[in-house]
Amino acid sequence: MAVDQEQISVQKRVISLREYLAQFPWWLPIIISIILYMIVRTLIDPLYQNTFNTILQGLGVTLYVTVISFTFALLLGLLLGLGRVAVNPILRNLAITYIEFVRGVPILVLIFTISYAVVPLAARSFGFSNNVIDLTTRAIIALILIYGAYIGEIFRAGIESVGRGQMEAARSLGMSRGQAMRYIILPQAIRTVLPALGNDLIALLKDTSLVSVLGVREITQVSRLAVSTTFRYEETYFILTLFYLSMTLVLSLLLQWLQRRVKVSG
Numbered sequence: 001m002a003v004d005q006e007q008i009s010v011q012k013r014v015i016s017l018r019e020y021l022a023q024f025p026w027w028l029p030i031i032i033s034i035i036l037y038m039i040v041r042t043l044i045d046p047l048y049q050n051t052f053n054t055i056l057q058g059l060g061v062t063l064y065v066t067v068i069s070f071t072f073a074l075l076l077g078l079l080l081g082l083g084r085v086a087v088n089p090i091l092r093n094l095a096i097t098y099i100e101f102v103r104g105v106p107i108l109v110l111i112f113t114i115s116y117a118v119v120p121l122a123a124r125s126f127g128f129s130n131n132v133i134d135l136t137t138r139a140i141i142a143l144i145l146i147y148g149a150y151i152g153e154i155f156r157a158g159i160e161s162v163g164r165g166q167m168e169a170a171r172s173l174g175m176s177r178g179q180a181m182r183y184i185i186l187p188q189a190i191r192t193v194l195p196a197l198g199n200d201l202i203a204l205l206k207d208t209s210l211v212s213v214l215g216v217r218e219i220t221q222v223s224r225l226a227v228s229t230t231f232r233y234e235e236t237y238f239i240l241t242l243f244y245l246s247m248t249l250v251l252s253l254l255l256q257w258l259q260r261r262v263k264v265s266g
Contacts, residue, residue, distance in 0.1 A: 031249055038242040051226065051235040055243060058222035065136065065218060066205045069143035073204070074197070076148030081155025082181070095152065102149035108210055114142040115214055139211035147204050154196045158189035191262055198255035202248050209244075219243055 042048040083095030102110065115138040120130040133141075162185050170180035212221035223240045227233055 031245065035242065035246055035249070038238065042239065042242075045235075047232060047235050048239060051230075051232060051239045054226045055219050055223050055236070055239055058217050058219040059243065061136065061216065062205075062208050062218040065140055065143065065208050065211065065216070066201075069140050069147065069208075070201050070204050072140075072144045073147035073151055076144060077151025078155055080148060080152025081159060084152060084156040085159050087177070099149045099152050102146055103153075107146055107207060108213065110146050111139065111142045111210055111213065114145055115139060135214045136211075136216050139208075139214050139216050143204060143207070143211070147200060151197065151200055154193045154200065155189065157196075158193035159185055161192050162188045194259055194262060195255070198251075198259070201255070202251050205247060205251065206244060 042052050080095045080099060083091045084099070086092045086095070105113075115135070119133055119138045119141060123130060123132055159181075166184055166188075167177075167180050170184045171177070175183070208218055209220040212218060212224060215221065217225075219240060223236050227236045230236070
């Protein structure tokens with residue numbers, strides 16, 4: 001019997017090890033190894049060091065554009081998501097029209113259109129000159145308007161994932177539709193859409209590279225300017241890749257931690 005017990009214990013340990021190896025995120029040590037290799041290369045190679053210091057000058061602009069754009073895109077997306085599920089057909093169709101319009105046009109085209117056509121037109125409408133709004137602000141406005149549409153669909157899906165019975169129950173308790181949405185539906189919807197919002201934040205961080213076409217001096221534009229004078233393509237674009245890879249990895253890990261905390265607290 002003792003031998004049987006020992007065999008069963010060994011089999012359980014083998015099964016547990018197999019499950020652990022099957023669930024282990026093998027991608028993480030691979031990505032970290034690549035990042036560490038690039039860091040070591042940067043520390044020992046003066047060319048990589050100079051390139052790193054040059055690109056670092058645009059990091060603040062990249063983070064600034066990302067944070068401001070995503071913050072206001074969240075607010076716009078929430079309004080659009082509420083509009084998508086509104087009882088009023090005018091609000092609902094306006095939200096649908098805006099979302100479908102933005103989703104039907106490439107992001108780069110929208111960045112050009114908003115920055116060089118919509119923003120100047122709005123400025124002239126209020127009596128200002130075309131140059132009153134700088135290119136960085138135009139890029140932020142473009143990203144807000146674009147990602148607000150995508151986030152609006154995320155909020156719409158989250159709101160609709162909450163059972164209709166909860167709205168009816170809240171109304172039966174004397175809550176208005178707005179109160180029920182605020183206190184009952186939205187808190188549950190936000191938990192549901194948190195992973196999707198995290199993915200959009202990472203996507204927005206990467207898409208800040210697109211505003212380099214406007215001349216905004218974020219890390220991609222700084223890299224392009226550096227290459228045009230040094231012709232060090234290998235060092236420049238490897239370091240640029242390292243910047244984006246490191247930022248997205250850190251964001252991904254933070255978002256996974258936040259999701260676990262939300263589940264635990266829930």
